[in-house]
Amino acid sequence: MKKLFGAFIFLSLFTVLISACAVGGNTATGPNPVHMDSNSFTTLSITIKKGESITLISDDVQSHIIANGTWDDSTPKPAAEPGAPKTNITVGGFSSGKVGPFNTAGTFKLYCTIHPGMKMTVIVK
Numbered sequence: 021m022k023k024l025f026g027a028f029i030f031l032s033l034f035t036v037l038i039s040a041c042a043v044g045g046n047t048a049t050g051p052n053p054v055h056m057d058s059n060s061f062t063t064l065s066i067t068i069k070k071g072e073s074i075t076l077i078s079d080d081v082q083s084h085i086i087a088n089g090t091w092d093d094s095t096p097k098p099a100a101e102p103g104a105p106k107t108n109i110t111v112g113g114f115s116s117g118k119v120g121p122f123n124t125a126g127t128f129k130l131y132c133t134i135h136p137g138m139k140m141t142v143i144v145k
């Protein structure tokens with residue numbers, strides 16, 4: 021009985037450890053963090069100051085290709101607003117990347133070219 025209990029405790033701890041790894045997210049950080057899960061931005065909008073950049077952080081194993089533009093339902097609409105920093109960056113699973121600096125005030129759209137509907141807005145003041 022004692023042996024069985026020991027095995028149970030071991031298995032429970034093992035399960036907790038594995039789960040922690042799977043949902044551990046990404047502890048990376050940087051200026052103006054924008055988080056992403058498997059197929060969407062979890063930060064949909066961020067307001068920053070002129071001259072600042074944003075830090076894209078992938079909290080999932082999925083890779084993303086982030087570029088200037090947006091999604092109209094499931095139709096990609098690539099477009100860079102005047103003054104937008106040219107963006108075409110691959111952020112692999114659990115890694116991070118920088119977009120910017122945004123040197124012009126305005127509203128700028130970013131989207132993931134892989135995942136329909138994955139889009140966000142950067143507001144520069």
Ligand SMILES: [Cu+2]
Binds near residue numbers: 132134135
């Ligand atoms: Cu994506």
